[in-house]
Amino acid sequence: MTLDNGRKLLAIPGPSVVPDRVLNAMHQPSPNIYYGPLKEMIEGMIPDLKQLAGTTGDVVFYITNGHGTWEAALSNTVAAGEKVLVLGTGPFALGWGAVAQTLGIEIEVIDFGKQSSVDIAQVETRLLADKNNDIKAILVVQTDTSTSVRNDISALGQAIRATGHPALYMVDCMASLGTEPHFMDEWLVDVMVSGCQKGLMVPAGMGFVFLNNRAHAARREMDRVSYYWDWAPRVAPEMLYQRFAGTPPTHHLMGLREALDMILIEEGLENVWTRHRVFAQAIWAAVDSWGSAGRMWLNIKEPDKRSFAVTSITTSHFDGGKIRDWCENVAGVTLGIGLGMADAKSPEFENYFRIGHMGHMNVPMILGTLGTIDAALKALDIPHGAGALEAANHVIATASR
Amino acid sequence: MTLDNGRKLLAIPGPSVVPDRVLNAMHQPSPNIYYGPLKEMIEGMIPDLKQLAGTTGDVVFYITNGHGTWEAALSNTVAAGEKVLVLGTGPFALGWGAVAQTLGIEIEVIDFGKQSSVDIAQVETRLLADKNNDIKAILVVQTDTSTSVRNDISALGQAIRATGHPALYMVDCMASLGTEPHFMDEWLVDVMVSGCQKGLMVPAGMGFVFLNNRAHAARREMDRVSYYWDWAPRVAPEMLYQRFAGTPPTHHLMGLREALDMILIEEGLENVWTRHRVFAQAIWAAVDSWGSAGRMWLNIKEPDKRSFAVTSITTSHFDGGKIRDWCENVAGVTLGIGLGMADAKSPEFENYFRIGHMGHMNVPMILGTLGTIDAALKALDIPHGAGALEAANHVIATASR
Amino acid sequence: MTLDNGRKLLAIPGPSVVPDRVLNAMHQPSPNIYYGPLKEMIEGMIPDLKQLAGTTGDVVFYITNGHGTWEAALSNTVAAGEKVLVLGTGPFALGWGAVAQTLGIEIEVIDFGKQSSVDIAQVETRLLADKNNDIKAILVVQTDTSTSVRNDISALGQAIRATGHPALYMVDCMASLGTEPHFMDEWLVDVMVSGCQKGLMVPAGMGFVFLNNRAHAARREMDRVSYYWDWAPRVAPEMLYQRFAGTPPTHHLMGLREALDMILIEEGLENVWTRHRVFAQAIWAAVDSWGSAGRMWLNIKEPDKRSFAVTSITTSHFDGGKIRDWCENVAGVTLGIGLGMADAKSPEFENYFRIGHMGHMNVPMILGTLGTIDAALKALDIPHGAGALEAANHVIATASR
């Protein structure tokens, strides 16, 4: 039988749960796109987005998804025939590299595998060896949404600049913006890309590129940049449509305004980060506890290298797929598939699942997700350690004091 | 700190969680109220409501809340100066009696307290003693939303009729309709009242009275019935406005149509009842487990007398209030107060809380609620038995097989 | 063919068009009904509603429609066997009288027909003749939604009180509250009833009774008042549920809050009234112009006796029904039927139609309605005077300067 006649709980690592308030903010007639309230609203969001990113640089809106922002960032800064250094810690940085190749950019990959963060020393070594400064940019993710590893963007930034190498430092914060600390300027990031559908709690369909003066300088070196991706007119538009290279994404913008109010004004960015950290730690505690029976592991072993936004879990016996099916079909919780952890058509693929815990999440949503996984383990007779839910609750109880 | 930036989970015993689909169905322009789709939609809902109640009798809509349906039922059937027998198993049947008094009706109460269901033998004895048939109606609740007791409406109906006494058998199903079995005709109920905001998952503001031919006969005996409550023109209207004694509650009706589809067509009434039973049993298992430390009890001791829609819990040390506060303010779960269990201004009032588990509920919502209570117990250092959440999950896992 | 794939325009005299903002404000999860934001919101609306009515007295919310507020007002003030004086200027005051009869109240009707307002002199004469003060209350409408007549509530109030007769002065403002000036205290009104679904722009399902100390005194004289209608506990509740005699109409209240903001804070009540007056005058100009061909008339001849909220129109040749059908089925405008102007089953009924122009209305909605009627006249080859739309526009243009 199904026990699901309630609100489906989406616990995939993006798109995340959209708050009712954001949906309501989007439930509006189409506005005038030439002047009036929409224009003012957009201009008012720019400082808010910059605050979110920790930058005094610029922010550009694109009607696109995350992959599109990768293309945008590269299109403005690296020409065909030039080279970028890709720091692989899962499929997402590698994917960015693949996009670069379709632009005619040469890529050089250092692959740290699916369970490790970037080894900064290797990067330093490589940069110091690049005497001709052939490497125009370094591509890395803060959080890999697939492996759930988190890289130390601050330390990497310090190390890169310490080498004296001029390469642009470009960071993907798709899953980390609005879920864990990011200080673009302080961390010496030149270009940062993100989307609206994870920490920002807006339906998919809008992306952002943040950039500093070094990035502007790289843009000026380009022979040409395609109209849609060119950030130059978007940064300093004379008319509203130039900010979007055409018609603006009216309803996404209305939703984003509401989400930014929730994050920056009502909850406060520090508290948002802390909340994500506590929930992540609660989830890790539960998984460790279940895993004591030897059938389930956190993909990232070192706690300080784990994302606060998504947790990637490995099982044996193809339990991952069974757990996901039970949660989705019987109970009403949608967990993430192990995207990028194995070939999606191989049986091994069913050994992975992910819990998305980003954005609009509170205690009952986290505990409802964990409780449902626990019920699945019992319903499916999958051996698991006892006390997982109480272990999670000890984390939450302690944090709440 | 607060850990609540997700969707608030309302776990009070009504109003219950309104499904997004029902809210969407209500997000409509005002319709024509004289003819056209609204009129057809309303007529189409009548057989559905009757199916829900298990009756071939009539159903009447009132724009009112639950208390209003009490007044409606009495206004059509019992005249000032006549007498009704009130079977108290908590504040709600007693409240119905209090309404009767404001209509000039004499009441006689048999009070079974706050932890027991109706003792059928006592009712038989009283009816058999009423040689002159002074008792015109018997008022009882199927589920008392305060105490969470459930009366055996079928057995009581058989017993009443077996005495040969002609009193109308009037049952309040405010919390039970759409959450646990009710077969009005088979159980020999003459008048049944309910509302839209619990098992029917629609925002508060509409009530229903179901009635059979014995009730119609009682109506015909009345000298007069006030315009608003009179069910005669509402049952057989010539124009739509007569069904509502004026303007219909357009948006509630649109919401109700969607909710009835969810219950009757998509999930199926049998499954709805089973789902509620499983969730109730899971909650009982958790409370029993927590309670092994001696600080918390289910109000109703006998499982077969407990509601499937709401669970009333007693604590010592005023823990109830503390738990409610933590869940609401820190975590995002709203639990019910112990309405009617003690004087709301007395310190003892803080020893009670209730979990509403009716309507639009699935596994993560139930387990999110229980998990949050468990976290509260830990955060507040309230002694409690271990394993409560896993006990609940064993119930759910077993049921799902 | 149909030319309707746009937003249906509802131009019936209630329910009126619900603003998108009000629908959005109602698109919310169910709230906690015991304490917190809902409770505070409700308390904050009471001074706003009183400002709307022009009173320092009290206001009571009922989950009901307009007919229910008639019953509420009478149930608190006039006992069975007592008498009220009904001043008929269309079906609505007469309907209030019919409700009184179902409460056992004796009614005496002075009927001024369907095209005239109250003749104050006749009322004075009758009151002066009532030496024993048998008349307990006088029932009258400010605007009759059927005939579209408007009574001079101020002058009538002065006249009643000048006779020295103590009868309560009870006024129905169903269509006039929030559409044209009403100053309850200054006009010496004792009890005023209205609903949420016309000038207040909220879906049908909630009504209001406003009352002063004379009305309170009448309540105290009553032997008993039924629980649901009794306004005494509702005026001074100890707990929130007492204000509603049970569960509050959560979503209607959220919608009303938004509507009151629109009226009182954003547009301003004076401007709301002026806007309604201008639109009414524009409509009258168009109808007069069409009517120069002898097939159509405004029901109320004297402009100063016409409502600003609704306009009732008479046709010959059963044109009214044909116009309504064309507007509804071909064009997308729903006009009001001639409710109460003739037997709904008689052919004559098709000679009437009404334009509702209350609430959420702006220039394109008014001119879209008039333009569509003009198109209907042409499509149906109904003789009509030329220049009607331009006549309406002269009114609007002049007012806008």
Added chain:
Amino acid sequence: MTLDNGRKLLAIPGPSVVPDRVLNAMHQPSPNIYYGPLKEMIEGMIPDLKQLAGTTGDVVFYITNGHGTWEAALSNTVAAGEKVLVLGTGPFALGWGAVAQTLGIEIEVIDFGKQSSVDIAQVETRLLADKNNDIKAILVVQTDTSTSVRNDISALGQAIRATGHPALYMVDCMASLGTEPHFMDEWLVDVMVSGCQKGLMVPAGMGFVFLNNRAHAARREMDRVSYYWDWAPRVAPEMLYQRFAGTPPTHHLMGLREALDMILIEEGLENVWTRHRVFAQAIWAAVDSWGSAGRMWLNIKEPDKRSFAVTSITTSHFDGGKIRDWCENVAGVTLGIGLGMADAKSPEFENYFRIGHMGHMNVPMILGTLGTIDAALKALDIPHGAGALEAANHVIATASR
């Protein structure tokens, strides 16, 4: 004073009015993006979109606006250094050419001005002279949203192919898809681009490229195509994310499904086109009538070259700007600015305005718009011919018979 407290009527040439149903369809929780209902829904929309375009070819979704689809179409078919022929009939085809230049494509423009459609003979001549087939593609709009001219895409297609020249025939149907007939295959169009925010009635943020086998062949000739714009994996995806080069625009897709149902199933595409034609003709009649006083003209003189979706109007005395201001600020109708008709910073710019009449439009919306413009003319004392509204109504009345 303002007379606007109703629903703002947006009569700009896109974004158009979004139906309430479409907004409701978008008011949904985020769905699972890997499998399940969303995936099935998307696959089901593809035949519907192809039916809309009149093609058996392929359709590709892009998260982008109209300008982005221009870039998409070119990126897949024309390499840097190659040449396209731009047929200018207003700023939009010229804009497409400007996008081509940013891709390194050489453009050759034949500019037919702002009041004429394409002169097919000139195109034939040019193609016949292109002996080396240097021209890789021909760029033209069906409707220029600025000038409101409509080109004869069928005749132009026949003529192009009759020359034997192999250039791809690429047509922008931004404003014409879903508003006037388009038969891509029959008209020999190779690549057609459009967006969701005009005839398709969905908020801005999604675009479409339709393509046939000749276009596929051109793609295969390209050395490389950037990841985001490459249509090859999007046409035949193995996993859902490939169709969107990443996360799909979940909510736009849900809205589009509803809009397609309205167009294809409920109203029928033929009727949609006829409705747009009738409304356009009604608007032309009104403008001609107003213009008899010599202060206002339709931009396109020949009726058979006028768009059915948008009407561009020229005034003298800077009346255009005054009319727009009055309609927007006093009345509640937003008209389009004369985008592209003059320098936006010059005084002459205020001589232009546009009426958007595409998508979710019915009789009261069209007549409300025209009525409001008529009121503006009167309020502003702008000389204008009489009878404009009745002239429009004669068109509508005649069409409705």
